[in-house]
Amino acid sequence: MLKAEEIREIEHELPLFPQKKAACIEALKIVQKHRGWVSDEAIQDIAQFLDMSAEELDSVATFYNMIYRQPVGRHVIHVCDSVSCWIMGYDQLKDALMKKLGVKYGETTKDGRFTLLPICCLGTCDRAPAMFIGEDLHRDLKPEQLDGILEKYS
């Protein structure tokens, strides 16, 4: 079941578009904002609300990087793995992160604190390497700075 608040926010988007289902990416983002991720059940509910099939909606949901179809930790770390960051030390940064957190890409730490994911170019190539933690952009990174950065996220 979609919550009243989710429905209200989705309905707010509808007048922008000539077709209801054109709002489906906004709807996925709204549900994810409230729940942290998008479950199979949520896919069914959103699809029904927008007069589209669940299969069609899932083909959209799985296409985009920022729609999570699995639960994620309290903070999602997105490490830029594109070419400028790679030249500037991405491999060392990634190895250090994986070692510190004890997870590989796509995994969440046992305490549910961090999910680690790669992401393509964050558009801050003059200050590479870079990563996002939640909505915070961290740049000019060196592996030795990681402890100090990670401890800010509980």
Add this chain to the structure above:
Amino acid sequence: MNRELPLTQNIRIDQPPFDCREYERAGGYEAVKNCVGKMEPQAVTQLIKDANLRGRGGAGFNTGLKWSFVPMGPDVARPKYLVANADEMEPGTFKDRLLMEGDPHLFIEGMILSAYAIQAEVGFIFLRWGYQLAELRMHKAIREAYDGGYLGKNINGSGFNFDLHMHVSAGRYMCGEETGLLNALEGRRANPRAKPPFPQVSGLFGKPTIVQNVETLCNVPGIVRNGVEWYKKLSLSADGGTKLFGVSGKVKRPGLWELPMGTPVREILESYAGGMRDGLKFRGLLPGGASTAFLTDQHLDVKMDFDSVGKAGSRMGTGTMIVLDDKTSVVGMMHNMMAFFAQESCGWCTPCRDGLPWVAKILDAMKDGQGQPGDIERLQLQCKNMGPGLTFCALAPGAADPLLSAIKYFREDFERAIPAGKPAAVAAGAA
């Protein structure tokens, strides 16, 4: 001599951007006041065409010429749309971020003027995920522009209406492709569309649509305000205007600068980026993002404009260069880039969906010195199969360009990645 910097003159580093009032005091929205309802829309298109403003997203198409393909007159399908491509996900590219964070009203003024030229009544800014500061500042600026009467109904008392909305992408490289972006805005997978029909005739929701890069749109107010001759004089080459040029990689001062179109590669690399870091030598650079072919030592005097870089065998692309130094493995760099393109392929057409993972797999082995005899030829063959005209969109040809050029200029690095005396790979089960 004081150079004019029409794109960045209002940007103050580490300070909030001009609000609507400050922007007006700096001469902002004058072009809207003098143009909307006062000039014929087609005359605006002609002005932009004559100025030779070429698309800053990378393709370099004449902007005014593109607008001239939009059906005009009272009987055409409506609404017509103007879409700003603010997806900026080309690896190595970080220029539109500065424009949106630094001078959002310039961008909005460019959209209003462009929408007026094609008589579009609805605009979308398709913003990439992860540009939160740009999102915040654009939202604030759009509200101010509505309050100032520059957006909405009856702009300038002219009867022209233009509503501007923002869509924040859920994130995927393919959204930067013009028709993929339109699919994403319609709530679909960002697969490319077959052309024709071109978006100018049948684009968003089947209606006439123009898609332009942020930087392109930011060039429009200056041209409308100061004219064609002024705009052409900003440039050192036939393409009009100034250009944001950026440098990333192991140079002394990575960064972004507004410079005359046609500024030589060497000047950008040495005078602005400060040259290579101590102890490193320059080997080559990708002039405008990950989809452009290498330029090397022999090309340092090439002017950075669309035609000159084209003649040198590459493309200016987004104008943000990625520099390769002598301590960074070119095979490793190509592996990184091809793995990126393989991952970002939408899977719609076969050469891209199947070719890129194969290329990435070969390079994965080569980067560890485990190449097989014949690998270089296999890479070249795959690149040929992904060439222009064989795929729906430019993703795969854009991936092939840098790889083919890397093999051309740095072949010895690829040869070293294949151990000498190693027998050719045998088919599984043959032993």
